[in-house]
Amino acid sequence: MGCVQSSGIDEEAKARNDEIENQLKRDRMMAKNEIKMLLLGAGESGKSTVLKQMKLIHLDGYNAQERDAYKEIIFSNTIQSMRAILEAMPQLDISLSPQNDARRSTILSLPPQIEADVLPRDVADAVRGLWRDPGVKEAVRRSREFQLNDSAVYYFNSIDRMAAPEYLPTDQDILRSRVKTTGITETTFKVGELMYKLFDNVTALVFLVSLSEYDQMLYEDESVNRMQEALTLFDSICNSRWFVKTSIILFLNKIDLFAEKLPRSPLGDYFPDYTGGDNYDAACDYLLHRFVSLNQSAATKQIYAHYTCATDTQQIKFVLSAIQDILLQLHPPRVRLALDLCRHLLRLTTMSIDVLVFGLGAVGSVYAFILQSGKQARVSVVARSNGAAIREKGLNIRSRKFGDYDGVRFDAVYTSCEEAARSGRVFSYVFCANKAILDASPSMVELLTPVVGPETTIFLIQNGFGVEDLLHAAFPKNTVVTSVGWTGARYRPDGAVELFTRTDSLVVGVDWNTGPGLSKERQQRDVKGLGELLAKSGATFTVKEDVRADRWMKLVWNAAWNTLIALTLMRTSDFIRTLDQAEVVARSIFSEVIAVGKAKGLELPHDALEGEMRKYRTMKGANSSMLVDVQRKTPTEVEAIVGYPMREGQRLGVAVPTLVTIYALLKAVDWRHANPDAARL
Structure with a gap:
């Protein structure tokens, strides 16, 4: 019987094969604890911002080196936004103030990308001065008529901080930065033993919509409305045969910008069947219905909708919480233990308010x-x-x-x-x-x-x-x-x-x-x-x-107690004990304010006057807030405490002579403190 001796080369090949097999086994084991999600949405919907939030929440955020690298992006975003405004102003028939012509030239002469560790002083001055220009403000107000980054106003308002030599981008600066992304991006992050991978072959699908872009056109094709594009994309994905049984988490994003824009840019101009005017809740409900109604498999496919602001880290933590709930329903044996750990961590770390x-x-x-x-x-x-x-x-x-x-x-x-x-x-x-x-x-x-x-x-x-x-x-x-x-x-x-x-x-x-x-x-x-x-x-x-009657009774008290202490510079107990007329003055003030309250239709206690007098007589010595203001020579609350009931009495035909006197004296005290030189005897 013959025999064959193994060579060193065969042993090396076998070792490599064994290593590959072991790695495949490890990958299969990891896949059992791996949940895959697909993050989709039309352009500018906030997908990249969500990925940045995942890094902040689960990958220890950005280190100093990474933050420093974002400077050029943030500087470029700022300059590109100002350039877009300046280039759009002639088409919008908006003029720039002549004193800003030089600043305009500075911005337009800059390259598209700012490669600098510190924002140049002349550039910062140009942005600062242009942002004060009424024409630039008007152009921003009409930004739906041209392409302008959502972050423009945020960066303009932050220009002084960004121009400082020691500037290092904050989390919010990074979240609001914009680098145009196309294609597929994969981010893996870990919470305890649970792995999420935002890629294909998914367990759940997250779709982002920018609510604020209902009145804007695509960068790529300015004849196509961005919201209509988002609806078309959602329709094709939601009803794709590849996602028949895949639940969808729908995030109606950029609610802050949407609410700000709605009153000045009617939703009905772009969706004629909408009849809710500028009512925020009605507009949100309408757009949500437009997306959810596209689901042709409502009996088997659930759509979980949330209104979000992707630049708010606390809200994005709730995004993760919502995703966990869906995963628990879909794969309870595989993820229950990991989700329990995640929820425990979220309870400890998440404050959404x-x-x-x-x-x-x-x-x-x-x-x-x-x-x-x-x-x-x-x-x-x-x-x-x-x-x-x-x-x-x-x-x-x-x-x-x-x-x-x-x-x-x-x-x-x-x-x-x-x-x-x-x-x-x-x-x-x-x-x-x-x-x-x-x-x-x-x-x-x-x-x-x-x-x-x-x-x-x-x-x-x-x-x-x-x-x-x-x-x-x-x-x-x-x-x-x-x-x-x-x-x-x-x-x-x-x-x-x-x-x-x-x-x-x-x-x-x-x-x-x-x-x-x-x-x-x-x-x-x-x-x-x-x-x-x-x-x-x-x-x-x-x-x-x-609560108006309760507040009015507090006003009754303050109109006498607070004011008399301030004018006499005496505590209540001393004022009552020293002057026989003190109760007379207090009673007059109480009576007048109570009469005004009743004339306003407030249901005040039947014994309101005597109740206040009893409290006034037994009040222990205490300083009032108005006395503190007089002593500090700072403005008093005379308009809110005395002026308001006085004017209401005059409007309603209620005699308020004592209030008029107290009001005049306190206004004189305020004027004297505001004009110390003019008030000298």
Whole structure:
């Protein structure tokens, strides 16, 4: 019998074959835990932005080197956007101010790509100056008539920060950057043991639509409407034989831009069968129906729809959560354990609600602390006077109810709403705890405008009346929730905020907007959401259908107590004890404000006057907020506390002589503080 001796070459070949077989086995094992998704959508729908979000959420974000590499892209996006505006202005019949001709030449002379580590000073100056030009602003307003990046305004507003020598792109800068993408992109990311691969041969399909592009044409073919193109693409994919049993997650994206554009660019001009006008909810429902109705396999194929803003990282975390739910239904044995881990991690890391507390006085500090402690939202604050100190050292709280805390930190601290807006955060709620100065300059409306988005609920924790009227006029499509509270809080000499009452109780209710732009159902939904946030955060409150009478009774009290302390520079107890006429003056103020409230049709307590007098007589010594303003020589809330009931009384024919006197005296005090030299004797 013969025999064959193996050569070294055969052994090497066998080893290589074994290695390949082992790798194939490992790949097959990994495939069992691999879920494949296809990310699709028409151009500019936000696909690349979602991929960037996946990197931020699950791949530890961008390191310094990667961020530095984005500079050229961001600089180029900014210049390309300004160039597009300048080139479109002649076709739009819009003129540029003559003083900006040189800046125009600077921009148009630049190459398409800016290869620089620092944005050149003359380029930054050109962008800055052109962005102030009325013609450029008008062209941006008409951007549907030409091709302009969605990120243009964001970058223009950030030009000072971007021009700094130490500039390093933020997450939001990167998310808003645009590099035109065609073809297929594959990104793999890992959550625990669960692998997702955005590629072909899919388990689930994610389709993105840009809602804001309903009035725009394709880059590639300016005769084709982008929304019609998206509908055509979705129809072909949804009903493809390759995806007969594939569930689809539909993301109606760019809702922030859509809501901003809708009032000035009617949806009905592009979809004649739409009859909802500029109503945001009606427009969203219409476009959702247009997509969902294309599904020819509704009995077997589910479409899961969500309204999104792809530049909002917190919302994209919920994208992942929605995908997990679908995968659990499709492949429960394979992914249940991994999904349980993912959900646990998401519960620990996801806060989908951004809240901005505007005004970090004593009362604002208390509610910012409550919200932050509740961990139900990302809490940002605008502290105009003490922002630097709060950012550096945090907030110190002293409270008999909550205990003592040092160095309370918030998710972000800003010194203005403009700074908050530049962060890119979309605020679900803006808590207004600033002073109610109706005649301030800039006005409260001007201060809030940068941070009020289409879905923002404005919550007032303020004295007096009148601010809500200004907000309704400026933001007719935003819910305004008002409140009345008796929270006793003050800043101590050591800088800590002391809550010296045992309660932080509020009575909360919608200040109903009956105009056509905001439904009652929307307002009810918004106040319910606010109530859930307050409840989960540990706040004490009651929600009422109509809170106006409660607020008016607080106004009755403030019109006498707050004002008389400020004018006499005396605490209540000292004023009553020293002057026999003190009760007479207080009673007159109480009587007049109560009479005005009844003339307005408010249901006030039958013993309102005597009830207020009893409270006034037993009031312990305390400083009022208006007294603090007088001592600091800062504007008082005279218009909201005295001017409003005085003017309402005059309008309704109610005699208010005492209010007129108090109003005149406080206005004189304010004028004296504003004009110290002119007011000298």
